[in-house]
Amino acid sequence: MxxxxxxxxxxxxxxxxxxxxxxxxxxxxxxxxxxxxxxxxxxxxxxxxxxxxxxxxxxxxxxxxxxxxxxxxxxxxxxxxxxxxxxxxxxxxxxxxxxxxxxxxxxxxxxxxxxxxxxxxxxxxxxxxxxxxxxxxxxxxxxxxxxxxxxxxxxxxxxxxxxxxxxxxxxxxxxxxxxxxxxxxxxxxxxxxxxxxxxxxxxxxxxxxxxxxxxxxxxxxxxxxxxxxxxxxxxxxxxxxxxxxxxxxxxxLGGDFLGLGPGAWSCIGEARYGNHPSLGGWLRLVEASGRGTCCGEILEGARRRAERAILALRTSFGWAPEGRDDPLACRLEPLMGDLVALQGGRYVLTPRGFRVANLIWEILLP
Missing domain, CATH: 3.20.20.70 (Aldolase class I)
Incomplete structure (x- = not known):
């Protein structure tokens, strides 16, 4: 994208x-x-x-x-x-x-x-x-x-x-x-x-x-x-x-998105923001500061790389490692064949891999 x-x-x-x-x-x-x-x-x-x-x-x-x-x-x-x-x-x-x-x-x-x-x-x-x-x-x-x-x-x-x-x-x-x-x-x-x-x-x-x-x-x-x-x-x-x-x-696949309204989430660059979940709480924050954001975090390092890999692997387009020795790719290697395949340099889940995707996410989390 x-x-x-x-x-x-x-x-x-x-x-x-x-x-x-x-x-x-x-x-x-x-x-x-x-x-x-x-x-x-x-x-x-x-x-x-x-x-x-x-x-x-x-x-x-x-x-x-x-x-x-x-x-x-x-x-x-x-x-x-x-x-x-x-x-x-x-x-x-x-x-x-x-x-x-x-x-x-x-x-x-x-x-x-x-x-x-x-x-x-x-x-x-x-x-x-x-x-x-x-x-x-x-x-x-x-x-x-x-x-x-x-x-x-x-x-x-x-x-x-x-x-x-x-x-x-x-x-x-x-x-x-x-x-x-x-x-x-x-x-x-x-x-x-x-x-x-x-x-x-x-x-x-x-x-x-x-x-x-x-x-x-x-x-x-x-x-x-x-x-x-x-x-x-x-x-x-x-x-x-x-x-x-x-x-x-x-x-x-990693595009920036902006969330508006109660309970909406945004992710812009490395920053993630969450809006207050209730209508009343969100309105009070908007009135005070112009937006309903009540929490936020910066996604960095291993956590950011793992989250990007997990999100990309949710799709049929898959995930491309950062170099030959990417530690996340090493974690996927034991799953190759039955659950994970390599297509054009990208790791993708097989149909059976999609069926047990939550277990694969756990392997990739830092």
């Missing part, structure tokens, strides 16, 4: 209600929250713009939370403020996350009109089975997910769908059904994630009956999508040829 400029991630912290597994910074929108949030974003954009001298933007990603909870008027203001603070003339990709229950024709029309570059929609489906959606605490139904997917595709907008596996009571047949539904609808990109039960979430306090591990689901995912013409270009991401998501590759 040799393109100059930064990528921007904007966190929209609103949702209809928290899902049972969700640990992301998000909450239902209260009275006046949208206006306060947009005002805070405008100030934060201005602060970063002055420091970075109105940089050229490569890609933009709106995540959440649920970005589709903002009104069309809110989006017009947000995109106008982005254009004032940053150079959007060379944007290669702009992605909006959405949930099926809050996505409508008017919002799609608005996104199309305000987008400064090629538009993508990422739909948080998670499952096409109603019983699984209820177990997850999702607001939408399977029919809502089909309706929203068809709406996006009819508008001629490339669609990515998020699915989850290793859910409570889920069988491989259940997961296969959701995969087949997504592919059958005509998506060109699919992200699939194993359920992680985290402390502080409702699931974290429950005695859940989960499948023993996600290995079988993941192996089936690789097999099925490969047969349907999808390429695995990252641990959790699959796309039809030519449909890789450029924004995500910027994260994994």
């Amino acid at each position: 040799g393109e100059r400029g930064i990528s921007i991630y904007v966190h929209v912290p609103f949702c209809t209600r928290k899902c049972l597994y969700c640990s992301f910074p998000s909450a239902p929108m209260g009275k006046g929250d949208q206006e306060a949030y947009l005002e805070g974003l405008s100030k934060e954009m201005g602060s970063w713009s002055r420091q970075l001298r109105r940089p050229r933007v490569h890609t933009i990603y709106f995540g959440g939370g649920t970005p589709s909870k903002l009104s069309p008027g809110g989006w017009e203001r947000l995109m106008g403020d982005l254009g004032q603070s940053f150079d959007l003339s060379g944007v290669r990709e702009i992605t909006f996350e959405a949930n099926p229950e809050s996505l409508g024709v008017d919002l799609l029309k608005c996104w199309t009109e305000v987008s400064p570059g090629p538009l993508r929609v990422s739909l948080g489906v998670q499952s096409f089975l109603d019983r699984e959606l209820r177990r997850l605490g999702r607001v939408h139904t399977a029919s809502d997910a089909v309706r929203a997917s068809e709406m996006v595709l009819r508008a001629g907008i490339p669609l990515s769908v998020d699915l989850m596996f290793r859910l409570p009571g889920q069988s491989l047949r259940d997961f296969s059904y959701s995969l087949k539904m997504a592919v059958g609808l005509g998506v060109d990109h699919l992200s699939a994630y194993e359920l992680t039960v985290e402390e502080g979430t409702p699931f974290g306090d429950m005695d859940l009956e989960l499948p023993p591990d996600g290995y079988g689901f993941y192996r089936y995912l690789q097999w099925y999508l490969g047969r349907r013409g999808f390429v695995q270009y990252e641990v959790s991401n699959f796309a039809r040829p030519g449909a890789f998501r450029v924004h995500n590759l910027r994260y994994w």
Whole structure:
């Protein structure tokens, strides 16, 4: 990824209600929250713009939370403020996350009109089975997910769908059904994630009956999508040829990115910054200093090299060592053949390597 400029991630912290597994910074929108949030974003954009001298933007990603909870008027203001603070003339990709229950024709029309570059929609489906959606605490139904997917595709907008596996009571047949539904609808990109039960979430306090591990689901995912013409270009991401998501590759292959909004993270050069996770805390910091940053660190030495290697190995493009005697390459040597391969001077994970990637990361950590 040799393109100059930064990528921007904007966190929209609103949702209809928290899902049972969700640990992301998000909450239902209260009275006046949208206006306060947009005002805070405008100030934060201005602060970063002055420091970075109105940089050229490569890609933009709106995540959440649920970005589709903002009104069309809110989006017009947000995109106008982005254009004032940053150079959007060379944007290669702009992605909006959405949930099926809050996505409508008017919002799609608005996104199309305000987008400064090629538009993508990422739909948080998670499952096409109603019983699984209820177990997850999702607001939408399977029919809502089909309706929203068809709406996006009819508008001629490339669609990515998020699915989850290793859910409570889920069988491989259940997961296969959701995969087949997504592919059958005509998506060109699919992200699939194993359920992680985290402390502080409702699931974290429950005695859940989960499948023993996600290995079988993941192996089936690789097999099925490969047969349907999808390429695995990252641990959790699959796309039809030519449909890789450029924004995500910027994260994994070392590009600078700026995070705006509550809970967003930035990585610029060797510095990493984190914003306050709550709307109120973030707004107070923005009012006081112009941005919502509450923590930061400098990535140096062995830790920086290991993190860059791990992120690059998440992708099918792999990682290039720093010379013949790179100590990280030496750690990968015992895994060659079965889990790791060498292609054009770059180390890449094999399909089986992707299935046990967490174990490989542990080997590389300093």
